[in-house]
């Protein structure tokens with residue numbers, strides 16, 4: 620039986636603030652951290668190209684609103700998480716007390732692990748990643764090891780929340796190693812407000828979007844970008860995409876259920892803090908099966924290979940667009956071009972497309 624009390628303590632809103640204060644980090648804004656990356660090249664030339672990704676029209680319903688998607692695989696390691704990795708590392712470098720040890724720890728089941736290990740290598744930071752069981756010979760493990768990260772795996776019996784308590788233990792044992800804590804760190808959302816959100820506003824100009832749709836991992840992308848869009852355009856509709864098998868705020872115990880990438884409820888009714896603290900959001904569910912078939916369907920329509928969370932976002936954006944006027948716009952994000960596992964499942968293991976998705980979307984016709 621999992622004891623959830625240690626997680627509840629961590630997720631309480633003041634825990635992270637107390638931890639940051641005790642570590643002695645100075646106050647540095649997300650904007651300052653972001654411009655240190657892109658303007659001052661604090662992480663080197665290679666990382667200054669992060670962000671500024673294309674916003675393009677993608678297939679939408681024939682008689683509905685147009686759907687625009689931000690293509691995040693244009694980032695250096697190929698995912699939206701490069702923004703957060705660069706921003707958090709730059710923030711640490713600017714905010715850490717004089718003579719700090721340049722040691723970080725963070726947990727991730729996927730994209731952030733890759734991004735963090737690469738950014739830390741570039742910044743000469745000693746990085747420990749806490750992740751799901753993996754071993755030498757796995758593509759994921761070998762990539763992290765090639766970037767010089769120290770890899771700590773939880774056990775098969777443990778759940779997502781154990782990644783967090785393992786990080787906490789490491790940070791308590793090695794007091795000079797700072798834990799970034801992506802689910803609770805307000806900078807996660809603030810970096811998306813300063814980068815993803817402001818970029819979309821510049822790209823759309825006066826074309827006010829009717830809705831913003833993004834999948835929830837930590838909720839940083841959804842919530843931070845929504846803040847910038849609402850700041851520019853007023854109270855637009857904000858919709859979080861979440862897995863049908865493990866929806867946001869799910870009550871069941873959340874034991875490692877397969878879902879589309881980078882997403883999933885924690886279980887026990889726990890709601891991701893960044894999302895819980897945000898106003899006026901709604902949620903829509905997409906199953907893994909439907910997102911994988913969305914990947915195939917999208918490639919057939921466009922020739923473009925998108926990841927499973929991108930496909931989930933596309934499906935929800937498409938459904939919302941079908942209820943709107945053709946003069947309107949729905950904006951979403953395509954976090955990656957797909958993990959090797961999702962790509963193999965979507966394009967090799969699944970023999971046929973799933974009729975529900977094809978029927979529902981194609982019934983509208985494509986604009």
Ligand SMILES: Cc1ncc(COP(=O)(O)O)c(C=O)c1O
Pocket residue numbers: 698700729730731834835836837838839840841880881882926928929954955
């Ligand atoms: C592929 C993918 N999509 C979406 C997300 C969600 O991002 P966020 O943590 O900002 O909610 C992630 C997060 O890791 C991801 O890896």
